[in-house]
Every structure is written in C-alpha cells, then in structure tokens.
Amino acid sequence: MARIHVVGAGPAGSIAAMNALRFGHDVVVSEDHPAAGVPENCSGLFSIDGLQTLSDFIDYRKFIIQPIHGADIHLVDQNLSVRRRKPVGYVCDRKAMDHHLASRAECEGAKINYGERVSNRFHADNIIGADGPLSTVARHFRFRPIQRHVSTLQAVLPYRAKDPGVVEVFLSNSRFPGFFAWIIPHDEYAAEFGVGVELPDKPLESWKRLLRLKSIHNAPPPKGAVIPIETRSQTAMRIGKRNILLAGDAAGQVKSTTGGGVIFGGNCGALAGRHALAPKRYEMEWRLRYGTDLAMHLIIHDYLASMSDKEMSAFGRRLKKLNCDSYLSRHGHMDRPTRMIGPAILLHLMKNMTGVA
Numbered sequence: 126m127a128r129i130h131v132v133g134a135g136p137a138g139s140i141a142a143m144n145a146l147r148f149g150h151d152v153v154v155s156e157d158h159p160a161a162g163v164p165e166n167c168s169g170l171f172s173i174d175g176l177q178t179l180s181d182f183i184d185y186r187k188f189i190i191q192p193i194h195g196a197d198i199h200l201v202d203q204n205l206s207v208r209r210r211k212p213v214g215y216v217c218d219r220k221a222m223d224h225h226l227a228s229r230a231e232c233e234g235a236k237i238n239y240g241e242r243v244s245n246r247f248h249a250d251n252i253i254g255a256d257g258p259l260s261t262v263a264r265h266f267r268f269r270p271i272q273r274h275v276s277t278l279q280a281v282l283p284y285r286a287k288d289p290g291v292v293e294v295f296l297s298n299s300r301f302p303g304f305f306a307w308i309i310p311h312d313e314y315a316a317e318f319g320v321g322v323e324l325p326d327k328p329l330e331s332w333k334r335l336l337r338l339k340s341i342h343n344a345p346p347p348k349g350a351v352i353p354i355e356t357r358s359q360t361a362m363r364i365g366k367r368n369i370l371l372a373g374d375a376a377g378q379v380k381s382t383t384g385g386g387v388i389f390g391g392n393c394g395a396l397a398g399r400h401a402l403a404p405k406r407y408e409m410e411w412r413l414r415y416g417t418d419l420a421m422h423l424i425i426h427d428y429l430a431s432m433s434d435k436e437m438s439a440f441g442r443r444l445k446k447l448n449c450d451s452y453l454s455r456h457g458h459m460d461r462p463t464r465m466i467g468p469a470i471l472l473h474l475m476k477n478m479t480g481v482a
C-alpha cells in the first residue's frame with residue numbers, strides 16, 4: 126500500500142481518489158474550497174454514454190435536471206437541426222454531483238482536507254494533480270504549460286425554450302471568436318446562457334451580443350471561468366522517488382469543440398488513481414484510450430475557428446445539402462467523433478452527393 130496525495134476534489138480528483146483506494150492505496154485529498162462543487166462553473170451537460178462510463182463511481186440518475194434529445198446548431202445564419210427520438214444527454218446538477226463524488230470518496234476511505242490550498246508542500250511522494258485549469262501542481266513541477274484557453278461567461282436566466290429538450294448553439298467567429306454561445310434549458314422556465322471566446326479575446330461583448338440576440342434585458346452579472354482547449358504535452362513524470370500525475374482539466378483532457386471535460390477527465394482520473402505509482406503507464410494508457418478523440422475535437426475546433434462568417438454560412442449550407450443534420454441525428458456522438466466515422470458516413474455521403482453543388 127502506498128500513500129497518494131490527490132490535489133483537488135473536483136470530479137477528476139474524487140474519482141482518482143476512489144480508484145486509488147480500490148487499488149489498495151491510502152489516500153489524502155486537499156481541496157482549496159470549504160466543500161466540493163463550489164463555486165459551480167459548469168453547464169452540467171453530459172452524454173448518457175459518457176455518464177455510463179463513470180457508473181462505477183457515480184449514480185448519475187440522482188442528479189438529472191433535464192433530458193436532452195436534440196440541438197439546434199446555428200452556423201451564422203444556417204441552422205442544423207439535430208434530433209433523436211430518445212435523450213442522448215442529460216443536464217445534471219453538477220454541484221450535487223461533485224458533492225456526491227467527494228462524499229463517496231470519503232466513505233470509501235479517503236481523508237479530504239477541505240479549505241487546504243496546496244502550493245509546494247505535499248502529503249506524499251505520489252501526487253495526483255487534479256486541481257483544474259490553473260493547476261498549481263503542474264506549475265510547481267514545471268510541466269509544460271497549456272497554451273490555449275477559452276474564457277467563458279454564463280448565467281442561468283428565465284427563459285421559455287420552445288422545446289426544453291433541445292440545446293441551442295451559436296457559431297460565428299465575428300460574434301463569438303474561436304468558440305461559441307449556448308443556451309441550455311434547465312426546464313420550461315429557465316436556461317443557462319453562456320458564451321466562450323478563445324483567449325486573448327474577451328467575452329463581455331459576446332455576452333452582450335447573445336443577450337441582444339434573445340432580446341434579454343436586465344440579466345444578472347454572469348460568472349466567468351476558463352477552459353483549457355488543448356491537452357498538455359506531458360501529463361506524468363517521475364522525479365527521484367516522486368510520481369506526479371495530472372488528471373482532468375489540469376491535464377487538458379477536455380473536448381476542444383464544447384469545453385466538456387467531466388467525462389474524459391473523470392475517466393482519466395480513474396486511470397490516474399489506478400496507475401498512481403506508474404507515470405509512464407498512465408500517460409500511455411489515457412492517450413491510447415482517449416487521445417485520438419481529443420485530437421479530433423481539436424482539429425474540428427480549429428477548422429471551425431478558422432472560418433469567416435461568410436465561409437461558415439457556406440459550410441452550413443453545404444452540410445444541409447448533404448443532409449448532415451439527418452446523419453448527426455442518427456449517428457452523432459457527443460464525446461467520441463471516432464465513433465461517427467465509418468462505413469455509415471461514406472454511404473451517407475454517397476447517397477447525398479448527387480445534386481450537391
């Protein structure tokens with residue numbers, strides 16, 4: 126049995142702690158805040174498939190706020206309408222989820238020190254830095270920094286969605302440079318409004334644009350946060366007798382297209398807990414399992430971010446002519462683009478090529 130120090134009791138940290146315990150280790154967790162899940166900086170939208178991959182750690186059904194079965198993706202003035210008959214995702218109560226994960230880690234035997242901010246003193250030689258996008262652990266051990274981040278603003282506002290099971294996404298690099306705006310319904314009467322722009326752009330103008338788009342006046346001040354949108358080039362190292370692993374946002378295990386990091390970060394957290402004494406094994410295994418999908422998210426992000434509004438509108442028209450909305454409705458996957466690519470896409474394109482300008 127070895128002693129593991131997990132820094133951060135977000136989803137990646139709590140899951141890492143649980144799995145380290147299950148692999149026979151002794152675990153202490155430091156959490157800066159007085160409780161897990163605060164402050165809340167997350168839309169709480171997860172794919173059902175993704176949540177199921179974490180079912181050894183969380184019974185997500187307790188935290189569902191709103192099932193999601195579709196998306197209206199506005200590419201400037203073109204709308205791709207993606208619909209499923211059954212829900213593909215859930216909006217969940219993220220604060221309650223984090224709280225539950227941390228409590229479960231405690232019940233399984235982790236000691237969590239709330240209100241303990243780690244800077245340069247560690248409780249063990251085996252360290253898992255799950256301390257979010259501005260990771261102190263990564264900085265302290267001089268991991269190469271993540272260069273690319275999105276800056277976000279978001280608030281829950283009164284809103285009557287036409288269909289509360291459908292999220293709205295707005296892409297336009299003149300209005301939301303390098304990322305997008307979103308409206309995620311919580312029920313028939315409220316929705317989370319959010320905008321993200323890639324740094325060094327600032328999100329306040331984009332926030333005002335989103336409110337104007339929906340004729341919303343007198344909104345409360347939004348909350349701000351950052352999301353890493355590239356994976357760190359190295360996420361684990363051994364220095365002398367110390368093993369240092371990074372997981373979750375600290376490692377940049379986030380979908381660059383949407384900023385979603387709980388599913389990949391949680392799964393990588395589980396691997397970090399399992400391989401806490403084997404940095405090379407951890408690095409190899411998470412990249413093997415999730416690296417291609419995360420790289421594809423970045424490629425798609427960069428492709429979309431490179432377009433002028435005119436190009437994006439033309440791209441949207443082209444996708445509609447190719448009936449890509451119906452392809453996404455049948456084969457779309459919120460987390461793993463690699464699962465959307467296969468014989469089905471070739472068949473679809475072949476069927477729809479005729480008559481496309």
Ligand SMILES: Cc1cc2nc3c(=O)[nH]c(=O)nc-3n(C[C@H](O)[C@H](O)[C@H](O)COP(=O)(O)OP(=O)(O)OC[C@H]3O[C@@H](n4cnc5c(N)ncnc54)[C@H](O)[C@@H]3O)c2cc1C
Nearest residue numbers: 133135136137157168169170243257350373374385386387
């Ligand atoms: C606006 C917004 C919307 C989002 N929406 C979604 C979404 O819908 N779906 C999704 O999957 N993801 C979403 N994300 C991303 C998601 O929130 C993150 O990917 C996720 O929280 C990462 O989990 P984590 O455990 O790695 O880090 P965090 O959740 O950031 O947890 C890190 C923890 O470490 C603690 N900590 C930090 N530094 C120290 C220190 N020095 N000492 C001790 N403790 C420390 C922090 O207090 C925190 O509790 C969103 C992000 C934002 C900003």
